[in-house]
Amino acid sequence: MTKSKLLPLSILLFSATLFNASAVENPSDVQAKTEQVQQAIIDLNNADATQLATLKGVGAKRAQAIIDYREQHGKFTSLQELLEVKGVGNAVLQANQGLIKI
Structure with a gap:
């Protein structure tokens, strides 16, 4: 050539x-990004009101209702159980589908 x-x-x-x-x-860098995503997922059984209030369609009042429900009925056993909380409907559950876990 x-x-x-x-x-x-x-x-x-x-x-x-x-x-x-x-x-x-x-x-x-990949591990750090993965950890950030995992931290962004909120555990319904351990989250405080401040963390719950960051969810879409959940403000301070609904966050407290979730905590009150959890204290009265014990830990959530499914994401669907969140629908039992007053003020939480299908729209809120669907909007937060990838952001919450039990």
């Missing part, structure tokens, strides 16, 4: 290598 053809090819290969290296995430 001539020098005039080799130089552009070399630049292209070098650029592709740099692009590939920058596209790979550091494993610790």
